[in-house]
Amino acid sequence: MSDHSAAAARPTKWGFAALFGLVGALVVGVIVTAFVWPAATAQAQNLPVGISGPDAAVSAVEDALAEKDPSPFALQTVDSRDDAVQAIKERQLYGAILLGDQPEVLIASAAGAAPAAALRAVATQLQTQIDTTVQKALKDQLTAIVQALQSDQQPQLPPGAGSGSAEVPTVTVTDIVPLSPGDPTGAGLAAASFPLVLGGMLGGILLTLLVQGAVRRLIGLVVFGAAAGAVIVLVMQTWFGILEGDWLLNAAATGLGVTATSAFIVGLAALMGPPGIGVAAVITMLIANPISGAALPLQFLPAPWGEVGQWFAPGAASMLLRSVSYFPEASTAMQWLVLSGWVVLGVVLTVVGHQRTAAEIVPRPSELEPRAAEPAVV
Structure with a gap:
């Protein structure tokens, strides 16, 4: 048996196996806490x-x-x-x-x-x-x-008493602003926030792994965001009737939200390499999504996390979609700016990351100079 086969067949140390189990349990605990904590501590306030x-x-x-x-x-x-x-x-x-x-x-x-x-x-x-x-x-x-x-006295009744004309x-x-008949309880609109975040993450990961080149990735990002917004609104509004309002405006808001999440993942992956995908996923899924205020109003979350969540892509996208669908008179400038800011951040990180990678690949001038011919050996 070769040395390589012997090393592959060598059993894992007991301590490493136990440590792996403890670390895995800790990771699961962190994930559960991130999703359960906002709902468990939420209460009607302010x-x-x-x-x-x-x-x-x-x-x-x-x-x-x-x-x-x-x-x-x-x-x-x-x-x-x-x-x-x-x-x-x-x-x-x-x-x-x-x-x-x-x-x-x-x-x-x-x-x-x-x-x-x-x-x-x-x-x-x-x-x-x-x-x-x-x-x-x-x-x-x-x-x-x-x-x-x-007491043999005449009862003194207050004016109007006993006339029968008073009503309780x-x-x-x-x-004032009811939900759509296709979603009378609002469960569909609240449940749609998580698939939107997951779809944006999936798009960013696929673009990072399957598309090479900064310009090509950015073009793919724009096409993916526009197509995803149209498909999502086609399902939520045209098919299930969860959304109301202008169809194109809903598609634009949804597409921008998906693009913002994808752009952040693409940009961080370009800057940090493969670990950037994990970092961006943790920030988006375990930090931004639980405090987005999609299922509960931001006032219900422990202060100041409800307000903080509106500066991340999931929170801004959820607020924007609900506003353009049901509250056309509400101001949405902040949500459009926040999502556009995340898109710009992703583009900048993508360009910087690819330029740095290209600089590392290009050989130095000293490496391009021809070496002097070595004397022939007799």
Whole structure:
């Protein structure tokens, strides 16, 4: 048996096998923590919500919310219902609580299922308080009548009491920006964020491994992003009806998000070599994706990670796609700039990496000079 065959057949040391198992378990733990931690620690807090109505009623709601830590809503006073509706359409507010003779709670289920559920719970609590107040008032009136009859006096009823004309106010819940009928719970839109990130990573890895040359990779990057955006929107909007709004704008937003992720992987791989693929994948999958705010609003995540996640490609892409699809009046300049910045970063890293590689391959001038002929040996 040759030395090479003997080395190949030599069993692995026990210590190395145990170390490999421990390191593998640690890696799995890190991955699980990265995905579970945001969801496990997420809670309703500081959601921008409008409020209007009598000062006494508004103060009562504010005092009730102040008792909770953290406060689920960051209340902002609105002048009218129209102002609240416009702020919701521009994604400045997740909803509004309108108090008065006709109480109403405005929600936007397209902004997220969790905020809509929290505001529906507020509507239920308001209705319970109204019913309790009315029942207490009726009980007090009956008590006064009984006491007056027992003392042989004429019962003194408050104005309007017993006329039957008074009605118990009903809290109305109005969905200002509802979800598409093809995705009534929003589960499809929330679940689509992970495939978008995975598709961008896959495109970047394939371009790195199968395409040679900086210019060719960049051309492939542009073609891949445009085609991926069109195919994804074709599936999500045309086929399943998850998205709404302008088809081409949705495709452009999706394509830019995929391109941003792919460009980062291509650029880092060009700069660092094969290890760059792993580094870019770790940053994208284990850091940026869990704090992207795709499934839950960024306010639900522990501070400041929700805001930080919006500066990465997955967070900006998720926010942009939801806005252009359901909130055409919302400002999206920041998301377009963030995604474009990641694309530019990937292009710069690609060019720098390929130039450095080319410089290392080109032989030095001293190596190109012909060597002096050695004397012939007699």
